[in-house]
Amino acid sequence: MEPILVICDSGKPHALNWRGQTHSVICVLDHWWEAGRWWEAECAKEFYLVLTAQRRLLLCRNPNSGDWLAKAA
């Protein structure tokens, strides 16, 4: 996954800037949380599967840092 800039509205991805281009999120197809490897002190992460005009993207947010990662799905 690679870093990505995500703009949220009411806590949900609204638009994103990926590889230098801005995309609007048409809809959130799925949304879930994963606890991660808690026994190794890994923190939980939030996932979104979103649809933009170009492609489906899997977004991952680290709630501690606020950083987003993405990959084509």
Added chain:
Amino acid sequence: MIAPVPLFIRSEFSFLNGASRLAELVNVAARLGYDTLALTDRDNLCGVPEFLGLCADHGIRPILGAELTLNSGKVLALARSRKGFSSLCKLLSYSHLNNERRKPSLPEEILLDQAEDLILLAGGDEAPFARALQQRHSPNAAQWISRMHRRFGSDFYLRIERTFAPLQIGYNAHLLELAAELSVPVAAANPVAFARREQFRIFDLLCCIRNLITLDDPHLERALNDCLFLRSPDSIAKLFFDLPDVVNNANVIAARCEAYELKDKRFRPCFPDLPAEYTFDYLKTLAYSGAQRKYGSLSEPLRTRIDYELSVIAQLGFADYFLIMHDLLCFARELKVRYAGRGSSADSVVAYCLDITKVDAFSRNLRFERFINPERADSLPDIDVDFDRRYREEIVNYVVRKYGQKHVAGVASFNRYRARGALRDVAKAIGFRVEDIDRLAKLSHWALSAKRIAAMLESKPEIRALNVERKKFELLFELCAGVDDLPRHISAHPCGVMITGTPVEEITPLLRAANGLLISHYDKDGVEDLGLVKFDLLSLPTLGAVEDASAMVRAHDTTFDYDRIPLDDEPTFELLREGETAGGFQNESPAQQSLAPRLKARTIEDVIAAVALIRPGPLKGEMVEPFIRRRNGVEEVSSIHPVIDKILEHTYGVVLYQEQVISIAVELAGFSPGQADVLRRTISHNRSSEKMEELGSIFIKQAIARGVEPTIAERVFTWIQGYAGYGFCEAHAAAFGDTSYKTVYLLRHHPAEFYASLLNHQPMGFYSAATLINEARRKGILVHGPDCNVSKPESFADAHSIRLGLLQISGVKEDTAALICRDRPYTSWGDFIRRVRLDRDTLEYLVLAGAFDRLHANRKELLFSLGTVLPPAAESVMSLALDLEPIIAPRPDFDLYTRTAQEYRVMGLSPGRHIMIFWRSKLTKSGIQTCRAVKHNQDADALLTAAGVVIRPHTPPTKSGKRVIFFTLEDESGLLNVTVFPDVQEKFGHLMPGHSMLVVTGRKDKRGSNGLTAVHLAPIPER
């Protein structure tokens, strides 16, 4: 926004499927403001009684249900009426009883056919239609939903959950579409598996334990996130804000579940042999005829006491209970099964007259209210009876035959995580190596709280020796503390049997225990909470041992009667005072043996007091030392008030027994006996200062009103407040005291018979067969090893000697022993192996045990001769060369040490000698004494040294909280109790786990217990 009622809650009783204690769940729910709560554990109703109590305490309306595993998936079933609850019980019974143990599954057709008054909810990723819906095969899902909807009508709902799991959004959208299409209502019900979000770690861990995987292993059943916690009404309302109808439906379901009472007197069993109107009269007749038999003439006070007890029994409706127990014990007597009532039931004169107990409660002036409190109509009496272990099952079978399988069930027991179990399971899930897990488990006491593991293990040098990183240990300790006290699995309670008036499945589901017994889903507390009647039918091996010993004695002395053993036999007291009571009942432990020479028992009352004194309560309450000093006249018994002096006369002014607290409250402060028992219970169980103050002021006020000086009233209350919590039930002590004394009588007068019987009933008691045999030898009893021509299957006594039985030898089963006995006599080794076809292992064990010594004394020659007639494989049965005579080639036999060690290996003991004799000459040269010499050395200041086999090292909780190791050192001369305090442990503690024999140097215990306080430990030198 309206929040949905939590309808889907799994507690600890989902056994590794729920991570919170029930009490915590209800507490959190109450704190969050819920006024209605469902309990829906997976495939059981184990938590129902406790849940009802907790909900009542918090003013929450309970809804009872369960998550049912169908053969097609899982559904949620909520009982909307009492009838629905019974239906759920029956469905769960079916689910458990018609499948492999611990794998309940209900066929859909049974659910469709038999469910009544149940509301069914199906949804989530384990629903029967989930896979079809996930794969977009809506028709298949629709078919299942329609079938259920047709059957359950308005009692069927689809369930929607929002737990932030992958694919859930799409799945829910499909479900809502399908529901609309089929006109099936949908209700919001998020699964709850733990009360607080942070308990997810424990939940995930339990899932790994359940599936036998480590935390690193992926598994479909593992939750992906921590969203299965109990959300606040606000939070859950926000989650479902877009589905108001779905939320509303959850609340409609909750409203449709009626409030109903599970307690019902119809469940109390009736004595079936006569019409209900005659039961009380029959009980009265039995009580009086029993009294006539036991007391001869009936004095007025005795009549008054019996009438009082009968009136309370009648008033509380317990006549049937007494008659059922009486009938059961009549059966036991017909079968000649030895039994003995124990516990508070021995406070009853009626129970004594009915031969339920053997304690004369009238002569001892015991308080009936300790047994049955007339002012607590809801509490059922608790009659506990010990039976000879061999026949308990037969007794239970009688109950089943008499009352019918439909009315009888065993009681459950929840096996909860303690230190050792937690360490094993958690360390395995974390990925510790098997050998490290074994080492850790051995270091911890099994019954210790898992929360104390860190404190217990961190300081131990053995932990540092394990090559495990610190972080891993920290995780282990944290998770062990998290699982502490959670139930791991369910099993049968060892003695509880419930009998119900109406069919048992109306009130509880059943499951099959490992021993085949059908048991309730409720444990003993649950059974009591629901007002169900249970009987405690216990196994006590001692009763079998005394029965067998009595039979052996009667074989040469027909006048002997165990039940008529005189209770004032001086030689018996002499033995008790010496503390030489290994094998005795309730008097053989090191603590009892240490007490004995100090207490100096002279009467049966002293024996009864000893039973009560060596208990955590009296030890913690520091009652032992004052009792001993006063008993021996070293300290004066101070007078407080004439009333109290009289009540405490037989315990030298110490409040030793619970019955004495009741008597003080009644006679000094004018409490009714019932109120006095409530006072005793409150002091024992509730130590809140407000309650104490309230009780104290009532006690003092009432005592003053009866003319007691205010200072004395205050002093007495402070006094009983301090002691009452530690007191022991006198009736129970008296019941055990009788058996305790009589076993010492057998040890004193018929030791060969008693030791032989004890060997036949192993495992039992405190000591191993080897120690018992050593004790027998020390008493001058000749112990003969097994002999193929003489031994019986069991050990037996004959003319002050013991002949070991064939069953004492490892690998010799009952059928083998019977075979050997049947074909006697054997004229030679060859004759034996030709006529008794045994496998090689058994033959070797018989040789090593000395079973052929009288036919051929050289054991090594016999072992080698086996090779001439048997093929070499160990497991091969004698099928070749059957008619060949074994060829015995001359060779030197094993030396005596090897023979002895081999005997220990195959029998756990050596009939001829103690292993320590092989060290004796070397030890003597080094100035090391025998255990007996040290025990009888009266020099309190001398440094004494003994060596021996270490027996049962243990570290019981101490008042100071310090870890003190107690063990017994055994050599050919006897036993010596050793205490190792922390300073000595620090230097020599590392020797304890690895060495079975030690040299101990120390000083005699200053209190005069004959034990040794260690100052130095060392491994035993080379032989």
